[in-house]
Structure formats: structure tokens, C-alpha cells
Amino acid sequence: MPDPVAVLAWRPFLDPIDLHDAWFWLLIPLALLIAIAYKAVRVPDIANFWRQTLLFSAQIILGIVGLFAAALVTLNVILPFWV
Amino acid sequence: MPPVVLAMRSLERPRDPTDPARMSEQTRQPHQHLPHGLDVPAGVCAMLFPGLGHFVRGEPRRAIYAAIGVLGMFLGGMLIGGIDTIDSREDKWWFYGQAFVGPLAFGADWYHQHQLKAYGIPYVRNENTGDEGYLTSDRELDPVRGPHRPRSLYPHERREMVEVTVFRGPGGKRETRTLPVAVPANTDAGEVGAPPNGKGIAKVNEIGTLYALCAGMLNLIVILDALFPTIRPKAKKAAPRASADRDNPAQPKPAPGSPGDPRVAAGEKEGGADA
Numbered sequence: 067m068p069d070p071v072a073v074l075a076w077r078p079f080l081d082p083i084d085l086h087d088a089w090f091w092l093l094i095p096l097a098l099l100i101a102i103a104y105k106a107v108r109v110p111d112i113a114n115f116w117r118q119t120l121l122f123s124a125q126i127i128l129g130i131v132g133l134f135a136a137a138l139v140t141l142n143v144i145l146p147f148w149v
Numbered sequence: 150m151p152p153v154v155l156a157m158r159s160l161e162r163p164r165d166p167t168d169p170a171r172m173s174e175q176t177r178q179p180h181q182h183l184p185h186g187l188d189v190p191a192g193v194c195a196m197l198f199p200g201l202g203h204f205v206r207g208e209p210r211r212a213i214y215a216a217i218g219v220l221g222m223f224l225g226g227m228l229i230g231g232i233d234t235i236d237s238r239e240d241k242w243w244f245y246g247q248a249f250v251g252p253l254a255f256g257a258d259w260y261h262q263h264q265l266k267a268y269g270i271p272y273v274r275n276e277n278t279g280d281e282g283y284l285t286s287d288r289e290l291d292p293v294r295g296p297h298r299p300r301s302l303y304p305h306e307r308r309e310m311v312e313v314t315v316f317r318g319p320g321g322k323r324e325t326r327t328l329p330v331a332v333p334a335n336t337d338a339g340e341v342g343a344p345p346n347g348k349g350i351a352k353v354n355e356i357g358t359l360y361a362l363c364a365g366m367l368n369l370i371v372i373l374d375a376l377f378p379t380i381r382p383k384a385k386k387a388a389p390r391a392s393a394d395r396d397n398p399a400q401p402k403p404a405p406g407s408p409g410d411p412r413v414a415a416g417e418k419e420g421g422a423d424a
Contacts, residue, residue, distance in 0.1 A: 079224075080265075081347035082231040082354060089352040092229060096360055099225065103218025103367035106211050107203070107374040110183075110381065115214060 097126035185377045192376030196251055199368050202375025215371045222364035223250050230357020232261050233301060233349040238292065243358050249365035249372070265345045266299040267308045267331040283313040283330055290315065300331070307334040307342035 076083065085092065101122040109118045188206060195202025200216030203209075226234050235257040237244040247254050268290065274281045289297040302308060313328045334342050349357060 077346075079227045080231055080345065082233065082349040082357065083229050084353075085229070086351055086353055089356050092356050092360075095225065096222065096356075096363065099218050099221045099360075100363055100367060101218075103215055103222070103364075104370065106200075106214035106218060107371055112210050115210075 093130055094127060097130070098123045100126065184380045186380050188376060188378050191378065192372060195368075195372040195375035198251060198253070199364075199371060202372065206375060206378060215368075219250060219364050219368045219371060220253075222360045222367065223247075223253065226357045226360030226362075226364065227257065228357075229360060230349040230354045231347050232257060232265065233346060234354065234357040234361050235261055238262065238299075239301075240358060243362055246362040247365040249369040250361070251368065254361075254365065261346075262299065265301070265308070267302055267306075267329040268297050268313070269300050270297045270313055270328070270330050272332075280314065283311055283328075284316070285313060286316040286321075287318070299329075301346070301348045302331050302344035303348075304344060305334050306331040306344055308332075308345050309342075 075081075098119070101119045105115055105119045105122060109115050188202075191202040191206045193202075194205045198216075199219035200212035200214075202212075203215060204212035234240075235244065235247060235254060237248075237258045244254075244258065268285075270283045270285050270289075272282065273284050275284065285297050289295045292298050308329050309332045310327055311330045311332070313326050313330065315324050315326055316322065317324060334344075
């Protein structure tokens with residue numbers, strides 16, 4: 067739980083936000099913004115923009131989750147068994 | 150159909166990239182590469198501001214979406230990690246990627262370097278010469294390797310413009326300069342002031358820096374797309390043909406998949422629709 071005094075003292079764009087315990091949730095808006103910027107120039111038909119963007123965002127997020135799962139299994143299961 | 154026949158038919162097709170039949174195929178098969186043009190003014194505009202190149206090219210929806218994506222990432226990075234995420238001196242390799250956002254990135258970096266950082270010059274007293282105050286030399290103020298170079302302030306410091314005595318060259322020629330210096334915020338009278346910005350650390354700093362870097366990388370794609378625009382089929386070419394069909398119902402129907410096919414015309418319209 068962030069300190070209320072620290073939250074009140076926070077100056078946007080000057081101070082870092084106190085989200086050290088929930089930093090991984092910030093990857094979701096990052097994936098969405100990457101998809102928006104990329105699909106803005108790459109989608110052949112702009113009418114399909116939002117559908118393509120949401121699909122691409124989901125692919126990025128699933129890819130990150132897959133990498134997380136692979137790293138988790140490698141570090142906690144495979145490497146201890148192997149070493 | 151045997152593969153050999155398909156291959157022969159592909160050899161017989163016209164290679165003109167502006168051919169309507171070829172364009173309609175490309176519309177149905179988005180993985181094929183469409184032809185590219187060159188638009189230098191749009192490329193320059195895209196470098197000045199994210200999405201401006203596409204706006205100049207007459208693609209306002211693409212421009213708005215590109216601007217939302219790039220600016221959202223850049224400003225989001227600064228919101229998460231503070232302005233400390235944009236730092237051409239302490240994070241120069243990251244800044245090389247962030248710089249593709251354009252003048253906005255350089256402006257944020259200039260503000261960070263010149264309005265928020267301060268020289269780490271200590272207040273000293275030289276017992277031999279009797280000098281007292283903020284004393285340093287040109288070599289120590291070197292912006293890259295000097296020990297007193299501009300830096301971010303610690304939580305117990307504040308930024309203050311003070312007169313600094315600088316010794317220049319081997320002869321030690323003395324001159325006085327007014328420089329921003331990091332001075333203690335805690336005095337005998339209590340705490341006075343605070344650092345102008347907070348130093349980003351740990352994951353929040355990494356994520357903020359990553360946001361701004363992704364903004365730069367994505368804007369590079371936007372700039373390249375404005376500079377070398379994809380030539381998409383336009384809907385205007387299909388309109389007269391369709392109206393001619395309506396005006397003359399006795400005209401024989403075109404073969405499926407041919408340039409006169411209304412379904413192909415509809416496909417062209419979707420492919421080139423923007424704004």
C-alpha cells in the first residue's frame with residue numbers, strides 16, 4: 067500500500083510513480099500502445115484498426131506470459147534438476 | 150488445379166504493380182508486399198511530430214492513431230519513471246532510441262539537463278590560501294568525466310544558483326561563474342526546499358525507460374511509413390465502373406475475379422479506405 071503522504075507529494079512527470087510492487091501490470095498498457103502505433107501504419111484497411119489492435123495486443127501479452135512461464139519452469143524445475 | 154498450371158498462370162500475370170487485378174489480389178492477401186513511394190515532405194513532418202507525416206499525406210485517422218500510440222508511450226514513460234527516464238548523459242544508449250520521438254525527446258532531455266540537474270560542487274575552505282566557498286576547476290566540471298559534472302539531486306538536496314569560483318587551465322586563472330549547485334536541503338533552520346525531480350530507481354525506472362524507448366522505435370516505423378508510403382488501391386477508380394454497370398444493365402456481367410467484378414471493386418474500396 068503506497069504511503070498517502072508520498073502519493074500527495076507526487077509531482078507528475080517529475081517524480082517516478084510508486085508502483086514498485088505492481089510494475090508488471092504496466093506491461094498491459096505498453097502492449098496496447100505498441101499495437102496502436104504499429105497497426106496505425108501497417109493495417110491495410112483502417113476500418114479494421116481496433117480489431118487488429120486488440121488482437122495484436124493479446125498476442126503480445128500472451129507472448130510475455132509464455133516467456134514468463136518458460137522462464138519459471140526453466141529456473142525452478144529444469145535447472146535445479148539438471149545442476 | 151495442378152501446381153504446374155498455377156505456376157504457369159502466375160507467370161502469365163501482368164507484373165505492373167498498379168494493375169487492378171494485381172491490386173485486388175494483394176487486398177485479399179495482406180501478407181504480400183504492396184508497392185512503396187517516396188514522400189520527403191511527409192517524412193520530414195513525421196520527424197518533427199509523431200503522426201504529422203500521415204496527416205500531411207491526407208491520412209488523418211492513421212495520423213491520430215500513430216500519435217496516440219507514440220505520445221502515449223513517451224508521456225506514459227515519463228509519468229511512470231519521471232523525467233529521469235529521458236537522460237542523454239546518464240542513459241545515453243537508451244536515449245539514442247528515445248530520440249526517434251523527435252524534438253519532443255530532445256526538449257525533455259534539454260529541460261532535464263539544464264533546468265533540473267545541478268553541479269555536485271562541495272562547499273570547501275582552503276586553510277592554506279584562505280579561500281572559502283564553492284571551488285572547482287574546468288577539468289572537474291567536465292560534463293562526461295568530471296567529478297563535479299551536472300547530476301540528479303539526492304533526496305536531501307536542493308538546487309540553487311550560487312557563485313562558483315572556477316580555476317581555469319594550468320596557471321589556475323580564477324573566474325567566478327553563477328552555476329546551479331546541489332546544496333543541502335537540511336539546514337539549522339530546518340528543511341528548506343526539495344530536489345526539483347525524483348531520481349527513478351529499480352523496476353519503475355526500467356519500465357518508464359522501456360516505454361520511452363518503445364515510443365522512439367515505433368515512431369521510427371511511423372517515420373519510415375510516411376517517408377516511403379505504401380501505395381494502396383484507391384476507391385475512386387472503382388466508382389465509375391460500378392455506376393456504369395448500374396446505368397447499363399444490358400452489359401454482360403464480368404467474370405468472377407476480373408477487374409470488372411463488383412466484389413473486386415468492393416475489396417479495393419476497403420483496402421484504400423481512410424479518412
